[in-house]
Amino acid sequence: MNDMRLLQRTQGMNDIKIQANGVDVFYADNHAIKDVSVEIEDKTVTAFIGPSGCGKSTFLRCLNRMNDTIDICKVTGDILLDGEDIYDPKVDPVQLRAKVGMVFQKPNPFPKSIYDNVAYGPRIHGLAKNKAELDEIIEKSLRRGAIWDEVKDRLKQPGTGLSGGQQQRLCIARAIATEPEVLLMDEPCSALDPIATAQVEELIDELKQNYSVVIVTHSMQQAARVSQKTAFFHLGSLVEYGETGKIFTNPEDSRTESYITGRIG
Amino acid sequence: MSEASTNNPAHAPKTSLLASDARTKRRETAEKRFRMYGIAAIAVGLFFLIVLAVTIVRSGLPAFTSAVVDIEFTLTEVQFDEAEGTVFKTKAYQGFFNAALAERLQAADFDVAFDEKAIERLLGKTGGTIREFFRANPDKLGEPVSFELPASSRVDGYFKGRVTRDTLVDSRFLQVSDLDIVDAMVDAGVIKTVFNWNFVTGADTGVDNPGGAGIGASVIGSFFMMLVVLVLSLPIGVAASIYLEEFAPQNRFTDLIEVNISNLAAVPSIVFGILGLAVFIQFMHLPQSAPLVGGLVLTLMTLPTIIISTRASLKAVPPSIREAALGVGASKMQTVFHHVLPLAMPGILTGTIIGLAQALGETAPLLLIGMVGFVARGYPDGVVSGFLDPNSAMPAQIYTWAARADAGFYEKAWGGIIILLLFLLAMNILAIILRRRFERRW
Ligand SMILES: Nc1ncnc2c1ncn2[C@@H]1O[C@H](COP(=O)(O)OP(=O)(O)O)[C@@H](O)[C@H]1O
């Protein structure tokens, strides 16, 4: 890790995209997230790090209400997207998820063609008026997903026939296609080899120009490489949150330091 | 230090990979024994399967053939007018036919006493058939016409080895001396065995006429019944499964429903039969013996099978697919109908067809609601009558035949089994084809 470079990575303050205030999450009796408050900036990559089972995924899934699909999961506290409470009863989680896209740990393309994979979101949200527009969205999304050149000649072939890294980039392109404002990624590289990981990381770096990206990772190197902000979770609590450079070089909390230096994890 | 060194591979006694030690030998024998058990089990299974298949084919094939008297016969216009002028018209036709038959046999050096009563025993009353033919086709008068008249069931049995000279007891149906005439007819080439289309297309007959019995009418009965089952159980079953699996909240009530559905699948079919009798016939006053009612009863029986298999296939769709769809902003409903259901389709179809095949072979509940074999006396007049008129179904027809005294019916029962199995085979092949078609392994 190049400490000097990390320190130089200064941030112009961006707008707050997501604001979480006193969020608690329970899986039945299991108190998985304890009073977490965090401000996630627009056009920034925010990394969630922490030991396995500390609640990174759980918190991430609160941000697009994916936890709603788990019956036993209860979320309390406020989460505001552009100042609007996403847990307000008037909010349709489906609409929310179109705005807050998600990429999962294991690449999960639909068992359909590459084209249909990307086209699915725009189709159900009515983003394209005709075939030409849809084609355009698909090309744009695949380009942004940094996979266009590899698949442009085989759009009609199944998405599941791609390699793991390609599949994950296809999933990112699929998430981008619905024009989200926030992109949530839950360990997007953990099933990928180093080369594919490098490609996806490069992609994430580009995505931050347009989106607010939140990435969960268990690799501290990855957090250091791609993120501007880092949040360290431990046993369901947010221990420390700040500039990535600062967290990795000069953490305030001793638990953060222990984790970074490999003593807990 | 010395203890540690025993664990050090460098100090362990050298063993050769080429010589297997006692442990390995024991494991290998155990594995070999297990393989032998498996092979033996499969061999026993195969043996019984073959015995079953051979028995069915051997006992059932005779039902598909029948002995007929094939004779060329010319009726002149004079004879026609003469016969139509008499009081016992069919009797007159029978006379002309017998004369023709006698002539034909004499031409073939026939030297057995020819007796009109005996011919009646062998062929039944032939006059009616002949009269009907010539009244319908008067232009055929004066030219030779080839008639194929079915021999009586006992003569048929004589050909198939069911009736022998030793076992035959003289009766009004057949006498030993009649068999001489049969033998002579065989020598003269008048009698022969042909494919019995009537068995495939015909209807059930009275208990004393096994020769004329056919399974066609009850095939139609089964068809209309299965139509009811398919139209009701597939949509209801799939809708119920989707709701229970994807939308229903997990609570005591849905747990109770779940347990009850599993239990329903194990309820004996005769219970559904008596339930159908009580509810559909006695309470709702639907017609007795109607394929509609049979279909309703079998629907009740098939639903649990379809629901269980549909839920299993819905469950088998990987959660990552649901997450993917929800993640791009699909609603629960869209997720289920766009992604989960298509992936579960092969399983659903297989389950449905297996459920339908079970229903097709079900007998007991049909007997309780009156769809017994002997009501299958003819084809329905149309679609409505196909659902509402008394009819039987294949397995009930087979059961009825098997219960009848005349050995001729026994053969029909086996023949019916062959037809039933052909339908089941066809359904299973359909299930495989549909599975292949919908199963997209990408
Ligand atoms: N679907 C679930 N049902 C019940 N408990 C869960 C579920 N998902 C996660 N948990 C629990 O919540 C806690 C946090 O898990 P998670 O958010 O997956 O951690 P991380 O992603 O940081 O490894 C763990 O104790 C885990 O057992």
Ligand SMILES: [Mg+2]
């Ligand atoms: Mg996780």
